[in-house]
Structures are given as C-alpha cells and as structure tokens.
Amino acid sequence: MFHFLQPKNKTNVLGRETKSVYQNSMKTSLLRKELKIMAPILLNVGNESTDCLEHGLVHVKNPHLDFMEEDILYHFNLGTKTHNLPAMFGDIKFVCVGGSANRMKAFAQFIFKELELKGDCNDIDDICAGTDRYSMYKAGPVLSISHGMGVPSISIMMHELIKLLHHARCRDVTLIRIGTSGGVGLEPGTVVITDTAVDSFFQPQFEQVVLGKVIVRSTQLDENLAQELLQCGKEIPNLPTVLGNTMCTHDFYEGQGRLDGALCSFSTEDKLEYLRKAHKAGVRNIEMESTVFAAMCRVCGLKAAVICVTLLDRFKGDQISTPHELLLEYQQRPQYLVSHFIKKHLGLHN
Numbered sequence: 001m002f003h004f005l006q007p008k009n010k011t012n013v014l015g016r017e018t019k020s021v022y023q024n025s026m027k028t029s030l031l032r033k034e035l036k037i038m039a040p041i042l043l044n045v046g047n048e049s050t051d052c053l054e055h056g057l058v059h060v061k062n063p064h065l066d067f068m069e070e071d072i073l074y075h076f077n078l079g080t081k082t083h084n085l086p087a088m089f090g091d092i093k094f095v096c097v098g099g100s101a102n103r104m105k106a107f108a109q110f111i112f113k114e115l116e117l118k119g120d121c122n123d124i125d126d127i128c129a130g131t132d133r134y135s136m137y138k139a140g141p142v143l144s145i146s147h148g149m150g151v152p153s154i155s156i157m158m159h160e161l162i163k164l165l166h167h168a169r170c171r172d173v174t175l176i177r178i179g180t181s182g183g184v185g186l187e188p189g190t191v192v193i194t195d196t197a198v199d200s201f202f203q204p205q206f207e208q209v210v211l212g213k214v215i216v217r218s219t220q221l222d223e224n225l226a227q228e229l230l231q232c233g234k235e236i237p238n239l240p241t242v243l244g245n246t247m248c249t250h251d252f253y254e255g256q257g258r259l260d261g262a263l264c265s266f267s268t269e270d271k272l273e274y275l276r277k278a279h280k281a282g283v284r285n286i287e288m289e290s291t292v293f294a295a296m297c298r299v300c301g302l303k304a305a306v307i308c309v310t311l312l313d314r315f316k317g318d319q320i321s322t323p324h325e326l327l328l329e330y331q332q333r334p335q336y337l338v339s340h341f342i343k344k345h346l347g348l349h350n
C-alpha cells in the first residue's frame, strides 16, 4: 500500500522553501548524528494520498472500516449502532481541541454565548460523560473536545474524531487546536499561529511506528487558514499574535530542554544552544501535540490550524511561575481569536 515518495519541494506562507518528507528524513539523520541521538531503525516514507475531499466530506483512509458492521468509538463512548451520529453531529463545521477538559468546557460555553445560541450555556452537557478519557461539548456548529497531554493521547482522540465526522457525514469541517506552549524568544502571552509543526529535529514530519516500521508523514498545515487566523489576530486589540513554527516534543521536561525535571543530563549552555538552534529554524513555541494533529488532518484532507499561547519565554526560564489568574487569561487568548474567526465565517460580525 505504501510506496516511496518522489521528493518535491514546496514554498510556504513565509516564502521559505519547504523540503520534501524524504529530504527531511535525510536531514533528520544528520541532525540526529550532530545531536548524538539514536537514529530510527527504519524510515519508510508513505505516500498516502491527501486528495481533496469529495464535496467536502470527511474521508477516512482505512478500507477495513467498510467491512465493519458497527464502529465503536470506545474512548468517546459513542458508536454507529448505539447513536445516530449524523443527527447528533451532521451540522458540525468547526472542531476545536485542547488538552484540558475544563478549558474545552469553558470554550464551549464561551462560543455558545458568542454565537448567541438559544438556551443556557450552563446546560451544555459532556457528550462523552460515559467515559472519563475525553470530554466533548457541542455548541451549534462548533464541537469542543479535550485531548489530554501528548502525542499518544491526542492521536487516539483524532482517530475517533475523524471517524466520527465521517460517520456523521459532516462537510467542510475546519479543525483547530487551541493550546498552551512555551515561547522561544517571545513575550509570555503571545499567541502563536503555527506555520509549520516540526519535530524535535526541527523537521516538518511526524514519525509513527506501524507494524514495527517507521512511517513518516508530512505535518504541513493549511497556509491560507493560518494567514486568515493571523489577520483575525491583528483585528483584535491587545492580542499579540505571530506566525511561526511550532516544535512538538514527546516530553515536557527533558524533551523540551528543561533544567527542572526529575532527570537532567545537560548544562544550561546545552539547553540555550538547542533553543538558539530551534529559533534559527523558525521555531517560536514548543508544545506536545501539533505534529500528529497536523499529520492526521493532512492525510484525511481536513483543513487544520494550531493556535497556542505562550506561557513563558524558554530563553528566560523553565518553571511556570505566572500567577494562576494570568495563566487563565492567557489560555483565553486563542479562544478569542477562534471565536472571531468562526463568527466571521458564519457572517455574525457586526
């Protein structure tokens, strides 16, 4: 099913040339050597098609699903036989995801008010109440879902979300991750719209181990959507917004070069050198989900964006010592931006 990709370069929104996944894999091995990090056992470059959606429908890329009588979305506590998914979710146009269940509930209530939907925002129930893995709230055409922390957690959620949108026969859906991050040379509170999601080697790719082989997928996001969101950020007063690359790591402490974890084998200068390299590669913030989120959306032809606020400047420290109230205010910034964007799309702006 997987063939080798023909390398093909592209230009991104900043006018920079982006390398093909194949070329990036080669670069990654060199960088791994430079950083004295073990190379992956095998690199297999997949060419899963990323064709545009037929009539805007959400396409899953799994032929086995067609032969299943029932699909149980176990971690959502939903299923094709137990729930009428088209009736429940068929009108969804925007899906916003973020790590914390409380944040995503607050966002659902906020967007409910912003869209002036009928009823009481406090009555929005958790659709996934039957499981405590993820929380899911619906406010009109907006779905708000928590994904927990890190790649494995968001990846499970994304499999079930994409299948849910497919079973519900949703059309023209936009997915946006609204999260928090560590800034790289930015004032805390800056909102970063991801240009390209990159891995710990600053490469725009996500590696997934499948049947003992490493599949490499591109993490390219929708350039027009990122530009549109940047414009929305500019239209909101006092919302510092920038476009930059987002580095996705598999750990908050050692993986992000922190000196304050339970384990640390590097010096302050090593950390700063790595951050300087990241900054030079266009990285403006660090978080833990963007690459797999971008890669899965891309393969399934879904429009996607990542918007994360920075909680601190990693050049200046590691501990998040910002007062709780200010952290809450920071977390709301991507929500304001997304609300502005959604309202614009629904023609609700005055």
Ligand SMILES: O=P(O)(O)O[C@@H]1C[C@H](O)[C@@H](CO)O1
Pocket (backbone or CB within 6 Å): 098, 099, 100, 148, 149, 150, 178, 179, 180, 181, 252, 287, 288, 289
């Ligand atoms: O969406 P959130 O704010 O949870 O994303 C970042 C990345 C990790 O999941 C987490 C670490 O604190 O925050």
Ligand SMILES: O=c1cc[nH]c(=O)[nH]1
Pocket (backbone or CB within 6 Å): 180, 181, 182, 183, 252, 256, 286, 287, 288, 311
């Ligand atoms: O430094 C940070 C802050 C939030 N989330 C991260 O992943 N890193």
